Amino acid sequence: xxxxxxxxxxxxxxxxxxxxxxxxxxxxxxxxxxxxxxxxxxxxxxxxxxxxxxxxxxxxxxxxxxxxxxxxxxxxxxxxxxxxxxxxxxxxxxxxxxxxxxxxxxxxxxxxxxxxxxxxxxxxxxxxxxxxxxxxxxxxxxxxxxxxxxxxxxxxxxxxxxxxxxxxxx
Numbered sequence: 001x002x003x004x005x006x007x008x009x010x011x012x013x014x015x016x017x018x019x020x021x022x023x024x025x026x027x028x029x030x031x032x033x034x035x036x037x038x039x040x041x042x043x044x045x046x047x048x049x050x051x052x053x054x055x056x057x058x059x060x061x062x063x064x065x066x067x068x069x070x071x072x073x074x075x076x077x078x079x080x081x082x083x084x085x086x087x088x089x090x091x092x093x094x095x096x097x098x099x100x101x102x103x104x105x106x107x108x109x110x111x112x113x114x115x116x117x118x119x120x121x122x123x124x125x126x127x128x129x130x131x132x133x134x135x136x137x138x139x140x141x142x143x144x145x146x147x148x149x150x151x152x153x154x155x156x157x158x159x160x161x162x163x164x165x166x167x168x169x170x
Contacts, residue, residue: 001065001066001105002065002066003063003064003065003070003105003106003107003110004063004064004067005061005062005063005064005110005111005114006061006062006064007059007060007061007062008055008060008061008062008072008074009055009060010052010055012060012062012069012072013048013051013052013055015062015069015072016051016060016062016072016095016097017041017042017047017048017051018042018099019069019071019072019097019098019099020036020040020041020042020047020051020095020097021040021041021042022097022098022099022100022101023036023041023097023098023100024036024037024038024039024040024041025040025100026100026103032135032136034132034134034135034161034162035132035134035135035139036132050094050095051074051095054074054076054094054095055074057076057077058074058075058076058077058094059074059075059076059118060072060073060074061073061074061075061111061114061115061118063098063107063108063110063111063114065102065105065107069099070098070099070101070102070105070107071096071097071098071099071102071107071108071110071111072095072096072097072098072111073093073094073095073096073108073111073112073114073115074093074094074095075091075092075093075094075115075118075119076091076092076094077089077090077091077092078090078092079092079128079130080094080130082154082156082163083128083130083154083165086126086128088125088126089122089123089124089125089126090124090126090127090128091115091118091119091122091124091126091127091128092127092128092129093112093115093127093128093129096108096111096112096129108142108146109146112143112146112147113146115127116147116168116170119170120170124170125169125170126167126168126169126170127148127167127168127169127170128151128165128166128167128168129143129148129165129166130154130163130164130165130166131143131163131164131166132161132162132163132164133153133162133163133164134161134162140164140166143166144166147168148166148167148168149166149167149168150164150165150166151165151166151167152164152165153165
């Protein structure tokens, strides 16, 4: 099994939405609907707009396993509107997701390592990401296992979606 990382583009939007749908299906099967709900994210026009919007302002990367798209991550110069900006240059991770058929293959960690290298190559020392912090907290621990440190907890929206901001100095 070989993991390669390539640049993504607009033609990859259906592939990325498929990966997100795979994640939702996997989470629903575990009874963990707090993060992204129960419906495929591809059915939500705001999700496709978000994926395309970050793609326009940042860089999309696709991890492939033996040539098959397996995971994705988008790297931009700043967070979404619900996270306060910082007063230094940064890179910010959006939409890290994998096709759950490739769970355990290390594609997410490979993309996070790639984001670290891209951040370093840009001469930037701060890499940030936010994630769902509810349920069992596994997602927060996943980022911690990849070198990130908890920075600040937050909530979003009327439903008070629980989030965690994490940072990594590179």
